[in-house]
Amino acid sequence: MSITAPQGFIAAAGAAGIKPSGKSDLALVVNTGPHHHAAATFTRNKIVASPVKLTRRHIADGSLSAVLYNSGNANACNGAQGDHDAAESATLVAAELGCEVSDVAVCSTGLIGEPLPMDKLRAAIPGVAGGLGPHGAAAAEAILTTDTVAKEVLVDGDGFLLGGMGKGVGMMAPSLATMLVCLTTDAVASPHALNQALLKAVGVTFNTLDIDGSTSTNDTVIILASGASGVMPEQEELDRVVLAACENLAAQMQADAEGVTKRVTITVEGARTDADALNAARVLGRDNLFKCAMFGSDPNWGRVLAAIGMAEAELDPDGIDVYFNDEAVCLGSAGTPNARSVDLSGTDIAVRVNLGTGGAGTAVVRTTDLSHAYVEINSAYSS
Amino acid sequence: MSITAPQGFIAAAGAAGIKPSGKSDLALVVNTGPHHHAAATFTRNKIVASPVKLTRRHIADGSLSAVLYNSGNANACNGAQGDHDAAESATLVAAELGCEVSDVAVCSTGLIGEPLPMDKLRAAIPGVAGGLGPHGAAAAEAILTTDTVAKEVLVDGDGFLLGGMGKGVGMMAPSLATMLVCLTTDAVASPHALNQALLKAVGVTFNTLDIDGSTSTNDTVIILASGASGVMPEQEELDRVVLAACENLAAQMQADAEGVTKRVTITVEGARTDADALNAARVLGRDNLFKCAMFGSDPNWGRVLAAIGMAEAELDPDGIDVYFNDEAVCLGSAGTPNARSVDLSGTDIAVRVNLGTGGAGTAVVRTTDLSHAYVEINSAYSS
Numbered sequence: 001m002s003i004t005a006p007q008g009f010i011a012a013a014g015a016a017g018i019k020p021s022g023k024s025d026l027a028l029v030v031n032t033g034p035h036h037h038a039a040a041t042f043t044r045n046k047i048v049a050s051p052v053k054l055t056r057r058h059i060a061d062g063s064l065s066a067v068l069y070n071s072g073n074a075n076a077c078n079g080a081q082g083d084h085d086a087a088e089s090a091t092l093v094a095a096e097l098g099c100e101v102s103d104v105a106v107c108s109t110g111l112i113g114e115p116l117p118m119d120k121l122r123a124a125i126p127g128v129a130g131g132l133g134p135h136g137a138a139a140a141e142a143i144l145t146t147d148t149v150a151k152e153v154l155v156d157g158d159g160f161l162l163g164g165m166g167k168g169v170g171m172m173a174p175s176l177a178t179m180l181v182c183l184t185t186d187a188v189a190s191p192h193a194l195n196q197a198l199l200k201a202v203g204v205t206f207n208t209l210d211i212d213g214s215t216s217t218n219d220t221v222i223i224l225a226s227g228a229s230g231v232m233p234e235q236e237e238l239d240r241v242v243l244a245a246c247e248n249l250a251a252q253m254q255a256d257a258e259g260v261t262k263r264v265t266i267t268v269e270g271a272r273t274d275a276d277a278l279n280a281a282r283v284l285g286r287d288n289l290f291k292c293a294m295f296g297s298d299p300n301w302g303r304v305l306a307a308i309g310m311a312e313a314e315l316d317p318d319g320i321d322v323y324f325n326d327e328a329v330c331l332g333s334a335g336t337p338n339a340r341s342v343d344l345s346g347t348d349i350a351v352r353v354n355l356g357t358g359g360a361g362t363a364v365v366r367t368t369d370l371s372h373a374y375v376e377i378n379s380a381y382s383s
Numbered sequence: 384m385s386i387t388a389p390q391g392f393i394a395a396a397g398a399a400g401i402k403p404s405g406k407s408d409l410a411l412v413v414n415t416g417p418h419h420h421a422a423a424t425f426t427r428n429k430i431v432a433s434p435v436k437l438t439r440r441h442i443a444d445g446s447l448s449a450v451l452y453n454s455g456n457a458n459a460c461n462g463a464q465g466d467h468d469a470a471e472s473a474t475l476v477a478a479e480l481g482c483e484v485s486d487v488a489v490c491s492t493g494l495i496g497e498p499l500p501m502d503k504l505r506a507a508i509p510g511v512a513g514g515l516g517p518h519g520a521a522a523a524e525a526i527l528t529t530d531t532v533a534k535e536v537l538v539d540g541d542g543f544l545l546g547g548m549g550k551g552v553g554m555m556a557p558s559l560a561t562m563l564v565c566l567t568t569d570a571v572a573s574p575h576a577l578n579q580a581l582l583k584a585v586g587v588t589f590n591t592l593d594i595d596g597s598t599s600t601n602d603t604v605i606i607l608a609s610g611a612s613g614v615m616p617e618q619e620e621l622d623r624v625v626l627a628a629c630e631n632l633a634a635q636m637q638a639d640a641e642g643v644t645k646r647v648t649i650t651v652e653g654a655r656t657d658a659d660a661l662n663a664a665r666v667l668g669r670d671n672l673f674k675c676a677m678f679g680s681d682p683n684w685g686r687v688l689a690a691i692g693m694a695e696a697e698l699d700p701d702g703i704d705v706y707f708n709d710e711a712v713c714l715g716s717a718g719t720p721n722a723r724s725v726d727l728s729g730t731d732i733a734v735r736v737n738l739g740t741g742g743a744g745t746a747v748v749r750t751t752d753l754s755h756a757y758v759e760i761n762s763a764y765s766s
Contacts, residue, residue: 047692047700047716077688079701079717112685113718214672215693288671288753289761296762302495302600305460309430310598317430318462333430334462335496370671372758378672379679379753 002136006161006186008226012131013142016124018072027069027139035227038064039195043219049076050086051106062191065103073110076217096129140165151252159231160187166249178216183223188232197242205246259373270354271361276313278363283311291370299342301329319356385519389544389569391609395514396525399507401455410452410522418610421447422578426602432459433469434489445574448486456493459600479512523548534635542614543570549632561599566606571615580625588629642756653737654744659696661746666694674753682725702739
């Protein structure tokens with residue numbers, strides 16, 4: 001179960017010494033063809049890391065042969081030197097593989113603002129390239145930062161396979177930048193078809209996994225298609241498989257989010273539009289008071305209303321319903337008799353909010369609680 | 384130094400038993416005239432507490448004789464019963480004072496979604512009204528919830544005085560709703576003049592004190608003018624005095640914010656507009672990763688850039704400067720050699736960010752760190 005399960009993909013990993021721990025920190029994923037189709041989505045942050053700038057350019061023609069991943073250093077906010085280092089990394093890989101530099105993507109994750117140790121990459125890349133094989137699992141390990149477990153997925157398509165790996169402890173990580181995903185498939189699929197499937201899936205998976213509203217400088221989701229199965233799925237089938245893989249990886253990220261003790265699924269309905277519902281769900285998912293209440297297993301629905309009331313969404317101030325784990329705690333913006341006794345002691349909490357507009361707009365956002373461990377991870381150990 | 388220092392104001396406080404602790408939880412502020420001019424600003428939340436709805440109506444004519452405060456219960460999200468209880472509270476006060484019901488404002492702060500214990504208010508209001516005198520300090524104590532100290536201010540105007548009291552541990556409090564301020568002055572000032580001074584001052588004080596972006600259902604700032612000094616200040620002088628009082632109370636709130644170990648002042652400059660600068664400063668002030676870094680005294684400027692990059696503000700991605708305590712840690716979006724060694728161990732931290740647009744837009748936001756104590760206060764003890 002990994003990115004090397006689909007036909008046409010090999011991978012390798014190694015320890016270049018970027019991570020002080022000596023753990024593996026370099027991964028190479030290669031598409032051996034016959035097709036080299038690709039699509040990607042990137043962070044919405046205005047400040048983007050050098051590898052994001054490079055990969056955006058290299059994927060513009062819909063073609064990629066390889067992706068080099070490094071963890072331990074984001075190569076973000078390093079000025080012209082960062083751009084130069086990203087380009088040299090791609091050049092080193094292209095030389096090893098005998099492909100065009102413009103067919104190599106680069107993804108980095110780790111501390112922002114530290115120059116990439118190019119001497120270590122120069123020394124390590126040939127060895128990693130020499131070890132290419134069915135080593136998807138090793139690659140999935142090498143891209144981790146504060147993640148505690150590797151995140152892999154394999155989905156069966158109709159006559160083809162789609163594998164994936166990801167890293168990211170929520171949509172954010174402490175001074176570590178952050179969510180990277182690589183999907184591989186042996187389906188025959190054009191860059192346009194891949195792009196369409198990816199955008200649809202990302203919109204309802206990674207883009208609704210909102211741990212604290214922080215968005216990194218490095219987020220990159222890439223899909224590579226080798227066509228080696230010889231099977232060209234209908235767009236609908238491709239969409240289904242890509243969505244299944246993204247849903248699975250997003251759930252793994254939510255479960256491994258920093259300091260998480262609760263997984264909270266927020267459903268907003270009764271909104272005028274889906275966009276209104278999404279805005280309200282995001283505002284609630286980012287509200288620290290609400291997140292602290294979830295940590296305390298506290299059915300404090302007043303915090304839900306206080307947060308929702310600040311959303312840029314049409315709502316009926318006197319007509320909001322709130323359910324915790326499907327029990328009504330607030331109806332028509334007033335508490336129910338047993339609201340305070342709802343049991344939220346379990347790990348998974350479902351919060352459902354109806355904005356009372358009578359509209360059909362709805363959205364789901366996945367978030368976590370705000371715990372002592374989150375504060376600890378993001379303060380005590382960060383530098 | 385209190386709201387009863389200006390001529391024409393008396394106050395009283397008492398323990399109605401709304402707070403389980405038995406501490407004082409009821410305060411009455413009365414303007415004995417000769418003028419009864421007033422102005423107010425309220426929460427921007429779409430979900431507003433019953434006392435906010437009532438006070439908005441009663442202050443519409445620019446006139447108030449008294450404000451009744453209770454702590455321990457927000458009277459928010461209680462439906463029609465909440466509206467009825469707020470109205471009855473005002474009626475009880477008017478009967479004691481012999482004034483119009485429509486000249487009584489009501490402010491509540493405390494738990495959302497619990498009915499106001501009207502039997503306790505009915506029993507306590509006559510006693511409180513009977514004890515009216517120069518008891519501003521007692522009133523300032525009675526409005527507190529999770530605040531650890533009372534917050535009072537007295538500003539000398541040119542021939543008149545302005546007193547104030549406030550409560551609020553940041554712009555938010557745990558299931559407690561939240562920021563209330565009462566300003567009193569013996570200046571001769573029209574409701575229009577008061578409103579103008581208040582809006583100007585609130586915009587650059589309370590509205591830029593942003594502990595976590597949470598906005599309560601009850602926030603109310605009221606200013607009352609008795610005219611008893613006989614002095615009518617120029618608008619400019621009134622503005623100055625109101626601003627000084629609001630600045631002072633806002634600083635007291637920041638210092639007492641929940642779980643605070645650091646007071647962080649964020650200045651954004653080099654923005655295209657002041658609005659852009661304010662947006663960027665707010666986004667940074669609400670970023671949990673940045674706030675955790677402040678808690679850890681960690682000069683992690685990468686988090687500043689990652690947060691600023693998500694602001695709805697024009698910026699130069701390659702031209703951002705960041706200063707911690709006036710030391711440059713990032714110039715042109717790249718780290719300075721000594722960036723990681725800047726000392727942030729003190730209680731006050733100044734963060735200055737230049738967005739690099741060359742514009743003159745600037746803004747200041749005051750925030751705090753995100754500490755273990757914040758999580759503790761807002762999870763373990765909330766219900």
